[in-house]
Amino acid sequence: MLFGFLILLLCQFFGELIVRYLDWPFPGPVVGMVLLLVGLIINGGVPSGVRQASEGLLTYLALLFVPAGVGLMVHYNLIAADGLVIATALVLSTAVTLLVTGVLLNKLAAKHIDKESESGKQNG
Amino acid sequence: MENKMDDLSTLWVYLSASPIMSIMVTLAAFLVASQINRLAGGSAFLHPVIVAIAIIVAFLTLIDMNYQQYFEGAQFIHFLLGPATVALAVPLYDHLERVKQMFWPLMIACVSGIMTAALSTIVIVVGMGGSRETVLSLTPKSVTSPIAMGIAEKIGGYPSLTAGLVLVTGAIGCVIGPLLFKALKINDHSVQGFTMGLAAHGFGTAQSFAVSSVAGAFAGLAMGLTGMLSAFILPLVVRFLGV
Numbered sequence: 182m183l184f185g186f187l188i189l190l191l192c193q194f195f196g197e198l199i200v201r202y203l204d205w206p207f208p209g210p211v212v213g214m215v216l217l218l219v220g221l222i223i224n225g226g227v228p229s230g231v232r233q234a235s236e237g238l239l240t241y242l243a244l245l246f247v248p249a250g251v252g253l254m255v256h257y258n259l260i261a262a263d264g265l266v267i268a269t270a271l272v273l274s275t276a277v278t279l280l281v282t283g284v285l286l287n288k289l290a291a292k293h294i295d296k297e298s299e300s301g302k303q304n305g
Numbered sequence: 306m307e308n309k310m311d312d313l314s315t316l317w318v319y320l321s322a323s324p325i326m327s328i329m330v331t332l333a334a335f336l337v338a339s340q341i342n343r344l345a346g347g348s349a350f351l352h353p354v355i356v357a358i359a360i361i362v363a364f365l366t367l368i369d370m371n372y373q374q375y376f377e378g379a380q381f382i383h384f385l386l387g388p389a390t391v392a393l394a395v396p397l398y399d400h401l402e403r404v405k406q407m408f409w410p411l412m413i414a415c416v417s418g419i420m421t422a423a424l425s426t427i428v429i430v431v432g433m434g435g436s437r438e439t440v441l442s443l444t445p446k447s448v449t450s451p452i453a454m455g456i457a458e459k460i461g462g463y464p465s466l467t468a469g470l471v472l473v474t475g476a477i478g479c480v481i482g483p484l485l486f487k488a489l490k491i492n493d494h495s496v497q498g499f500t501m502g503l504a505a506h507g508f509g510t511a512q513s514f515a516v517s518s519v520a521g522a523f524a525g526l527a528m529g530l531t532g533m534l535s536a537f538i539l540p541l542v543v544r545f546l547g548v
Binding site (some may be wrong): 193213217232241247252263267278279301 | 327469473487
């Protein structure tokens with residue numbers, strides 16, 4: 182578990198290092214995720230410590246967003262002024278995005294999905 | 306008596322300056338919010354994160370603590386977002402074969418989703434006469450918050466406003482997503498997960514993990530991919546449209 186957590190931090194650390202050094206526009210943890218994925222592929226499996234640490238963190242993923250979200254209180258004035266616009270944009274745009282992505286992927290990936298559900302039927 | 310009051314207020318000043326206060330408040334608020342959500346039958350309208358934020362904001366206002374003081378302690382929880390993002394590589398590795406099979410459909414769906422999210426936001430906000438700062442702070446709303454904050458800063462929005470709006474977007478996605486899948490008969494967990502991760506980032510990912518590990522893995526993949534591609538695409542879109 183401790184070993185796993187250290188591995189996660191190491192990946193993040195090198196991710197940050199690469200991002201700073203090459204001046205990339207995305208954050209270190211995302212590059213760290215790619216580093217870990219490459220490491221797991223090379224290793225050919227997930228060490229149990231890494232699995233424990235990652236499952237522990239991902240279980241509480243939602244909690245980790247709370248501190249940043251409380252920052253909304255700083256922008257009370259702008260939210261009050263543009264509240265209706267913001268609410269409309271958030272709801273409509275999120276709905277349209279879900280619709281376009283879901284329908285498109287469902288069509289494009291139909292081949293793989295059908296194959297699986299068919300084999301599922303045969304097995305069942 | 307007065308001495309005692311003095312002692313108490315010194316103690317209060319000491320405690321509220323130490324991180325323990327913010328961490329305790331954050332954990333307690335999240336537990337209460339989770340309980341409320343459970344009582345409401347798991348409705349995403351009362352998403353635990355949104356309810357927890359509301360409780361904390363109310364509490365901070367009550368005890369007259371500002372956000373900076375709060376964050377000084379809460380940053381220890383916030384910090385764990387980094388290793389948690391790295392940890393997404395594990396479910397992704399577990400489902401690597403599926404991802405390889407569906408590589409091109411996933412890439413095409415991802416770019417289309419990013420463009421839809423950005424363009425629809427810009428059109429709606431500009432159309433309704435929102436301010437320029439609002440447009441630019443809202444454009445990266447479907448991107449996971451650490452990346453969204455970086456993008457907002459780059460294109461001229463308010464990073465901290467973006468961080469909050471990203472969370473609200475996540476909660477909205479958790480409400481609309483499952484309804485939409487039901488109405489459109491989208492039953493495959495990999496498609497559902499990817500769609501949730503793209504439109505509702507970490508919230509969609511957390512919710513997808515509750516559905517199945519396949520859904521969670523694809524949501525995590527969509528979140529990471531959307532974040533990386535958005536970091537390139539959104540600044541170009543904003544420049545091209547001259548927002």
